[in-house]
Amino acid sequence: MCGILGLLLHDSRTDCAPEICEGLSLLQHRGQDACGIVTCGYKGRFYQCKANGMVRDIFDEKSVQKLIGSMGVGHVRYPTAGSFNNAEAQPFYVNSPYGIVFAHNGNLINTASLLHYMDATAHRHINTSSDSELLLNIFANNLQQTGKFRINEDDIFTAIGGMMKQVKGAYACVAMLAGFGIIAFRDPNGIRPVGMAVRKSAAGNDYMFASESVVADASGFTEWDDVKPGEAVIITRTSVSRRQVHEPATFAPDIFEFVYFARPDSVLDGVSVYRSRMAMGDALADEVRQVLTVRNIHVDVVIPVPDTSRVAALNLAQKLNLPYREGFIKNRYIGRTFIMPGQQMRKKNVRRKLNAMALEFVDKNVLLVDDSIVRGTTSKEIIQMAKDVGAKKVIVASCAPPIRYPNVYGIDMPSRNELVAHGRAEDSIAEAIGADLVIFQTLPKLVDSVRQFNTSITAFDCSVFTGEYITGGVDEAYLSHIESLRADNVRGKVAAMTGDLSTTEGKGGGGVGRGANAGEPIIATLNATAQNGVDNTVGLHNSYSYS
Numbered sequence: 001m002c003g004i005l006g007l008l009l010h011d012s013r014t015d016c017a018p019e020i021c022e023g024l025s026l027l028q029h030r031g032q033d034a035c036g037i038v039t040c041g042y043k044g045r046f047y048q049c050k051a052n053g054m055v056r057d058i059f060d061e062k063s064v065q066k067l068i069g070s071m072g073v074g075h076v077r078y079p080t081a082g083s084f085n086n087a088e089a090q091p092f093y094v095n096s097p098y099g100i101v102f103a104h105n106g107n108l109i110n111t112a113s114l115l116h117y118m119d120a121t122a123h124r125h126i127n128t129s130s131d132s133e134l135l136l137n138i139f140a141n142n143l144q145q146t147g148k149f150r151i152n153e154d155d156i157f158t159a160i161g162g163m164m165k166q167v168k169g170a171y172a173c174v175a176m177l178a179g180f181g182i183i184a185f186r187d188p189n190g191i192r193p194v195g196m197a198v199r200k201s202a203a204g205n206d207y208m209f210a211s212e213s214v215v216a217d218a219s220g221f222t223e224w225d226d227v228k229p230g231e232a233v234i235i236t237r238t239s240v241s242r243r244q245v246h247e248p249a250t251f252a253p254d255i256f257e258f259v260y261f262a263r264p265d266s267v268l269d270g271v272s273v274y275r276s277r278m279a280m281g282d283a284l285a286d287e288v289r290q291v292l293t294v295r296n297i298h299v300d301v302v303i304p305v306p307d308t309s310r311v312a313a314l315n316l317a318q319k320l321n322l323p324y325r326e327g328f329i330k331n332r333y334i335g336r337t338f339i340m341p342g343q344q345m346r347k348k349n350v351r352r353k354l355n356a357m358a359l360e361f362v363d364k365n366v367l368l369v370d371d372s373i374v375r376g377t378t379s380k381e382i383i384q385m386a387k388d389v390g391a392k393k394v395i396v397a398s399c400a401p402p403i404r405y406p407n408v409y410g411i412d413m414p415s416r417n418e419l420v421a422h423g424r425a426e427d428s429i430a431e432a433i434g435a436d437l438v439i440f441q442t443l444p445k446l447v448d449s450v451r452q453f454n455t456s457i458t459a460f461d462c463s464v465f466t467g468e469y470i471t472g473g474v475d476e477a478y479l480s481h482i483e484s485l486r487a488d489n490v491r492g493k494v495a496a497m498t499g500d501l502s503t504t505e506g507k508g509g510g511g512v513g514r515g516a517n518a519g520e521p522i523i524a525t526l527n528a529t530a531q532n533g534v535d536n537t538v539g540l541h542n543s544y545s546y547s
């Protein structure tokens with residue numbers, strides 16, 4: 001679940017990098033592994049800085065200053081394909097045709113056939129295992145096929161429309177063409193979010209594309225408008241053009257954005273994430289009341305699992321007329337654990353991040369509320385922590401139903417065996433995480449919690465709960481294939497984290513803040529300079545102009 005951002009300022013003498021950097025820090029919750037910015041300056045020259053690490057690690061005043069130009073693209077990455085190597089940090093760049101920069105949120109599901117097409121037909125070299133680099137090259141190849149020296153909006157729309165026919169999966173993207181403008185598009189099912197906004201002034205308009213509306217709000221942009229499923233938007237210095245480039249498919253935004261990923265102060269597809277989480281808390285309260293009555297269990301206190309569940313837990317407590325207490329205190333300097341790579345790291349960080357205050361637990365029956373239980377990493381640890389400080393009974397309520405199926409659209413959970421609810425009934429899930437009882441929201445109630453705020457959305461991607469994949473093309477053979485890739489990746493991640501790179505295929509570097517780049521692909525060698533804080537920017541020359 002990466003974060004993407006595009007910015008075009010009306011004043012070509014103002015650099016956009018400081019604002020992109022600020023915007024990326026507002027999208028940090030969508031990806032903590034890598035980040036990057038590419039800007040486009042005088043004569044269409046690109047300047048880039050990208051590497052593994054969080055926004056605050058990679059960008060400082062000096063590096064941002066070197067990113068010249070009034071339009072640019074930014075990305076924060078949470079890897080779902082390939083590895084978490086530096087080389088796969090985004091935005092990606094290809095020089096031909098015209099110079100294209102590309103940032104992607106989502107995940108493709110037909111990469112094998114696309115790779116074959118790239119190799120056998122398009123003769124384009126893909127240098128990493130990233131599906132985003134592949135997607136960029138499909139787009140670039142389609143543009144190339146115009147055979148034109150100068151292209152126009154029609155050509156770009158045609159290239160994106162063609163790409164949407166070739167590619168299967170989830171993708172919300174922001175691209176930039178050297179000396180031309182910025183582009184956004186969204187897959188025909190609209191699984192991943194991206195929207196646009198404008199900042200008007202007498203001197204001219206600035207335009208932004210972003211994964212979430214919070215970025216626009218914080219930077220003084222207004223008129224937030226979601227890019228429609230199958231739509232592409234091109235913004236140049238003189239025009240804004242929108243076109244439906246693919247026939248409408250079932251609009252099915254990922255419901256997990258509302259459950260967990262997005263910031264509560266964002267509005268996605270017309271739904272306030274905050275309001276939807278309040279509604280999830282209300283709906284879950286009814287479920288909890290019913291189960292507790294049937295089982296004759298008394299609860300003393302409701303305690304949220306910081307951070308995401310707070311909004312829902314407060315509503316739940318109010319509706320049940322129970323005290324709401326912040327029993328777990330969060331270390332504000334530790335990031336989100338679910339999107340960290342590797343189970344060991346996730347486990348360790350739950351303990352580092354949350355601390356149980358005994359006074360809220362001693363001799364009490366506590367109801368812990370979380371937004372979701374995925375691998376069970378968080379619940380297992382915090383239930384133990386609650387018991388260690390004297391809780392009598394620990395009951396866990398989840399705003400989402402049991403997650404039993406892999407995600408193939410941009411959340412890194414490709415393997416069924418990782419999921420604590422896979423193949424388990426509710427009592428057995430409770431046993432696995434050490435709870436006295438676990439209570440789940442039902443799927444219809446979750447859907448209603450979101451949909452009530454925009455009834456024009458008739459479907460959501462709920463595949464992690466149902467095993468039904470809206471795009472088609474996900475069968476047992478595919479799921480087994482991505483499970484086997486996960487096994488390989490785990491080996492790679494462990495190697496990269498421990499510094500033993502002998503087991504990663506031809507890759508060097510990796511790991512936050514190390515900056516080692518021996519043996520990395522060419523692009524990564526350029527990127528990795530960022531980690532040394534030496535020369536964080538790379539000028540990529542191009543001087544085409546278009547009509």
Ligand SMILES: O=P(O)(O)OC[C@H]1O[C@H](OP(=O)(O)OP(=O)(O)O)[C@H](O)[C@@H]1O
Nearest residue numbers: 307308336337338373374375376377378
């Ligand atoms: O069952 P698991 O595999 O542990 O995954 C679910 C947990 O992970 C997330 O928290 P995270 O710490 O990532 O983010 P948050 O601080 O926004 O809640 C989510 O909010 C749940 O608490």
Ligand SMILES: NC(=O)CC[C@H](N)C(=O)O
Nearest residue numbers: 001002079080081105106
């Ligand atoms: N979470 C995402 O959106 C990931 C984008 C892309 N699949 C990558 O792994 O870099």
Ligand SMILES: [Mg+2]
Nearest residue numbers: 305306307308
């Ligand atoms: Mg959490």
